[in-house]
Amino acid sequence: MTDSRIANVELGTGGPEVGVQGLGCMGMSFAYGPTDADEARATLERALELGVTLFDTADMYGLGENEKFISPFVKAHRDEVVLATKFGIFRDTAEPTKRTIRNDTPYIRQAVEGSLRRLDVEVIDLYYMHRRDVNIPIEETVGTMAELVREGKVKHLGLSEVTGGELRAAHAVHPIAAVQSEWSLFSRDIEAGVVPAVRELGVALVPYSPLGRGFLTGSFVNADQDLTSDDFRRTMPRFTGDNAAANAALLEPVRAVAEAHGASPGQIALAWVQQQAALLGLPVVPIPGTRKRTRVEENTAATRIVLTEDELAVLEPIASKVAGDRYADMSFSSAGRE
Numbered sequence: 001m002t003d004s005r006i007a008n009v010e011l012g013t014g015g016p017e018v019g020v021q022g023l024g025c026m027g028m029s030f031a032y033g034p035t036d037a038d039e040a041r042a043t044l045e046r047a048l049e050l051g052v053t054l055f056d057t058a059d060m061y062g063l064g065e066n067e068k069f070i071s072p073f074v075k076a077h078r079d080e081v082v083l084a085t086k087f088g089i090f091r092d093t094a095e096p097t098k099r100t101i102r103n104d105t106p107y108i109r110q111a112v113e114g115s116l117r118r119l120d121v122e123v124i125d126l127y128y129m130h131r132r133d134v135n136i137p138i139e140e141t142v143g144t145m146a147e148l149v150r151e152g153k154v155k156h157l158g159l160s161e162v163t164g165g166e167l168r169a170a171h172a173v174h175p176i177a178a179v180q181s182e183w184s185l186f187s188r189d190i191e192a193g194v195v196p197a198v199r200e201l202g203v204a205l206v207p208y209s210p211l212g213r214g215f216l217t218g219s220f221v222n223a224d225q226d227l228t229s230d231d232f233r234r235t236m237p238r239f240t241g242d243n244a245a246a247n248a249a250l251l252e253p254v255r256a257v258a259e260a261h262g263a264s265p266g267q268i269a270l271a272w273v274q275q276q277a278a279l280l281g282l283p284v285v286p287i288p289g290t291r292k293r294t295r296v297e298e299n300t301a302a303t304r305i306v307l308t309e310d311e312l313a314v315l316e317p318i319a320s321k322v323a324g325d326r327y328a329d330m331s332f333s334s335a336g337r338e
């Protein structure tokens with residue numbers, strides 16, 4: 001299978017070398033309905049065979065269950081896997097639907113110990129602040145994260161859903177290897193403020209939900225009708241009601257480009273992320289999430305698709321036409337603070 005392996009890239013200036021596509025593990029324990037655990041485990045192994053090395057989790061995915069789930073895989077391949085996890089969204093077991101953002105030092109110290117324990121590793125390769133708590137100066141938060149690097153608990157630092165200004169302030173305290181934010185054919189708000197800062201500082205961009213949470217693959221249209229009652233996507237304005245139908249129509253040009261390449265719409269969405277990043281001069285490692293071997297094969301194969309200038313022009317206007325925000329509460333995103 002050597003020729004189907006994906007290429008490698010440096011994860012930001014001075015960051016670790018990783019496969020050009022990572023794997024989002026969230027859905028294996030959280031947010032996207034029922035999971036077949038055996039197939040999910042096999043998906044982790046298949047991804048690694050295909051050259052995927054950046055594996056993404058967070059302490060809040062399934063209240064720690066996702067970290068526990070991937071731990072045996074990570075430990076079995078510790079030298080090959082670049083392990084990324086996150087702190088900052090506190091969910092109480094007594095009240096799991098409520099989320100509180102915490103960036104204070106005592107919380108970070110408690111969170112990192114919890115992640116190290118659940119993952120059962122000595123060090124986290126990439127430790128992200130998952131969300132920004134605006135009540136705590138970012139310099140203070142990153143100062144604490146830098147202490148974790150000095151103490152050997154963490155190797156590299158990342159930030160998720162920060163604004164360009166927040167990234168610059170953080171990077172002045174300690175080098176930031178990666179910014180993780182939503183970026184896809186459907187979600188391009190970060191191009192205004194975050195992308196210029198990322199490029200200027202040599203930070204890697206790790207786009208999450210590059211498949212538009214699965215919508216860009218055409219695997220569902222209306223979250224209320226097509227997904228299980230506990231699926232997180234039912235809270236997202238763009239996937240429900242009239243918005244869902246209007247947005248599904250936006251996939252027509254994606255399907256047409258896919259057909260021309262003998263590819264799937266999801267592969268075109270992934271190829272777009274890689275190619276748009278190259279045009280903007282950004283190191284990029286998208287982390288599509290899947291729990292299925294055939295899909296990780298399909299997704300990694302997308303790194304070999306090259307879109308023409310005409311195709312990129314056809315895809316260009318899609319994001320501006322999307323109906324509905326990406327979160328019900330946009331203060332949860334960097335765009336809500338730009």
Ligand SMILES: NC(=O)c1ccc[n+]([C@@H]2O[C@H](COP(=O)([O-])OP(=O)(O)OC[C@H]3O[C@@H](n4cnc5c(N)ncnc54)[C@H](OP(=O)(O)O)[C@@H]3O)[C@@H](O)[C@H]2O)c1
Binds near residue numbers: 161180208215287291
């Ligand atoms: N930093 C943050 O705030 C944040 C937020 C959200 C996500 N994330 C991270 O980013 C990762 C990816 O984001 P995401 O999972 O939200 O969205 P995504 O990667 O855009 O889409 C995932 C969805 O697409 C489906 N899918 C994947 N490949 C497919 C294919 N080839 N054909 C058809 N369907 C396919 C998956 O279903 P199956 O699993 O059933 O294949 C899943 O429902 C997450 O796993 C998580 O690690 C981070």
